[in-house]
Amino acid sequence: MQSTQMQALSGKELEYIADSISNEDLLIKQLAATAGTTQNSAVQQICIQQIQSHTHHMDTLVHLLHQHQQYAPTQPQ
Numbered sequence: 001m002q003s004t005q006m007q008a009l010s011g012k013e014l015e016y017i018a019d020s021i022s023n024e025d026l027l028i029k030q031l032a033a034t035a036g037t038t039q040n041s042a043v044q045q046i047c048i049q050q051i052q053s054h055t056h057h058m059d060t061l062v063h064l065l066h067q068h069q070q071y072a073p074t075q076p077q
Contacts, residue, residue, distance in 0.1 A: 008071040017061055024058040 009017070028051055035047035 006068060006071055009068050014065075017065060021058055021061050024054045024061070027054045028058070 031047045031051045031054070035044045035051070038044055038047070
């Protein structure tokens with residue numbers, strides 16, 4: 001059985017994750033605005049479900065960053 005050891009994320013990977021978190025946040029805000037303004041209960045329900053889904057995605061990305069935090073290079077002060 002092989003052990004998988006985490007490695008530090010590259011700058012490009014960190015930028016991709018940061019962009020993904022930003023995109024998820026924007027989608028959550030847009031869905032919340034739509035849910036708050038629509039009179040259609042079916043659309044509101046779909047927006048709420050999508051908010052939950054995108055919140056889960058964002059939480060997963062943030063958790064990933066926290067898992068890799070110990071592997072991040074430190075900058076001298």
